[in-house]
Amino acid sequence: MNQESQPSFPHRAGHGATPGLFDATSKLAAILIGAAAVIAGLAAGLRNPFLTDAASSQGAAIDALFSITLGIAAVIFVVVQGFLLYSIIRFGQPAGDETDGPPIRGNASLEVIWTAIPAAIVVFLALFSYRVLADIERPRGDEMIVEVTARQYAWEFYYPTSDIQSNELHIPLGRQVLLKMRSTDVIHAFWVPEFRIKKDVMPDRITEARITGVQLGTYPVVCTELCGAGHAVMRSQVVVQSDAEFRIWTASQAAGKLRAPADPLAYGRELYNRLACNSCHALTDAAAVGQIGPSLDGIGGRAGATVAGQSAEEYVRLAIVKPNAYLVPKYQPVMPGDYGLRMSDAELDALVQYLLTRK
Ligand code: HEC
Numbered sequence: 001m002n003q004e005s006q007p008s009f010p011h012r013a014g015h016g017a018t019p020g021l022f023d024a025t026s027k028l029a030a031i032l033i034g035a036a037a038v039i040a041g042l043a044a045g046l047r048n049p050f051l052t053d054a055a056s057s058q059g060a061a062i063d064a065l066f067s068i069t070l071g072i073a074a075v076i077f078v079v080v081q082g083f084l085l086y087s088i089i090r091f092g093q094p095a096g097d098e099t100d101g102p103p104i105r106g107n108a109s110l111e112v113i114w115t116a117i118p119a120a121i122v123v124f125l126a127l128f129s130y131r132v133l134a135d136i137e138r139p140r141g142d143e144m145i146v147e148v149t150a151r152q153y154a155w156e157f158y159y160p161t162s163d164i165q166s167n168e169l170h171i172p173l174g175r176q177v178l179l180k181m182r183s184t185d186v187i188h189a190f191w192v193p194e195f196r197i198k199k200d201v202m203p204d205r206i207t208e209a210r211i212t213g214v215q216l217g218t219y220p221v222v223c224t225e226l227c228g229a230g231h232a233v234m235r236s237q238v239v240v241q242s243d244a245e246f247r248i249w250t251a252s253q254a255a256g257k258l259r260a261p262a263d264p265l266a267y268g269r270e271l272y273n274r275l276a277c278n279s280c281h282a283l284t285d286a287a288a289v290g291q292i293g294p295s296l297d298g299i300g301g302r303a304g305a306t307v308a309g310q311s312a313e314e315y316v317r318l319a320i321v322k323p324n325a326y327l328v329p330k331y332q333p334v335m336p337g338d339y340g341l342r343m344s345d346a347e348l349d350a351l352v353q354y355l356l357t358r359k
């Protein structure tokens with residue numbers, strides 16, 4: 001053993017050996033950096049923008065699993081790093097010491113311990129995960145079914161019991177909802193970050209997810225499977241409402257639906273007001289007083305004579321679905337251009353026929 005040989009660190013050559021492995025300044029710097037990292041970590045952990053409070057009961061169970069896993073990982077991290085740090089300080093090789101360490105041939109009890117503890121942790125986490133999964137997938141008594149259709153690039157929610165179709169998901173607080181999901185084209189994925197629920201939506205099978213909103217509010221529904229050019233805008237929202245609010249919403253949706261027109265006149269009148277034609281067009285029969293567009297009293301009588309070559313029916317239909325194709329003189333082109341998309345063909349027919357009766 002040659003204790004007088006050159007230090008093994010080339011950059012120290014010629015400066016003589018520094019006593020100890022670290023000098024006081026680098027020790028202080030290491031401690032400060034470590035302390036700052038711990039404080040930043042705590043701050044980020046307490047105000048984690050990626051993990052807001054879970055708004056579903058399933059989310060709470062998943063968060064509990066996540067916290068336990070994170071907690072175990074944190075303990076292991078601290079213990080391992082602690083031993084590492086202790087070893088560096090306690091057994092670090094002094095500068096200039098080039099002797100060999102003592103020969104070690106393994107340590108049976110140590111190896112048993114560091115095999116047994118992780119094995120126990122893995123088994124515990126597997127059992128815990130299984131329990132959480134079984135719990136969040138267990139049907140409660142009176143779950144409400146919502147059929148979810150994903151298509152490039154929109155979500156659609158259908159309530160079979162009330163025969164309601166909506167592009168927003170509304171659910172009553174505290175009631176379990178079973179989502180039966182299907183795609184009409186490619187693979188999408190249903191995700192509500194605040195609910196912690198993420199599930200693929202496939203074209204060839206129905207996938208299911210259960211959600212129970214436990215916090216009133218509106219949360220984003222996100223498609224989280226790259227599904228094409230419009231993937232980023234494939235979003236909707238889920239509204240968790242009180243029972244009463246949910247019933248009002250259901251009633252308003254049901255009222256807005258196409259009903260078998262018992263009385264075509266009454267039906268046309270209802271469509272006229274529901275589609276907000278009344279806000280712009282006066283019409284005595286519908287008690288409408290709007291002033292932005294021309295009054296539609298007598299439209300059935302004059303429509304055939306407005307544009308050469310267009311029958312009364314053609315004119316009225318076109319005036320609704322393509323309002324700017326012909327502008328009534330002295331009026332601004334402000335009539336919405338999307339009525340053709342907002343109405344079913346049957347609704348459009350009924351509305352046109354109704355207006356034609358106004359002579
Ligand atoms: C935001 C206001 C607005 C709404 C809502 C609106 N319209 Fe109009 N509409 C107009 C204006 C302004 C005109 C005249 C300019 C033009 O021809 O586009 C017009 C023109 C028309 C005409 C031609 C009238 C004529 O005298 O030749 C018809 C028919 C018509 N609208 C029907 C409807 C129906 C049916 C609805 C509901 C489904 C509706 N409009 C909703 C503003 C509106």
Ligand SMILES: [Cu+2]
Nearest residue numbers: 188223227234
């Ligand atoms: Cu998608």
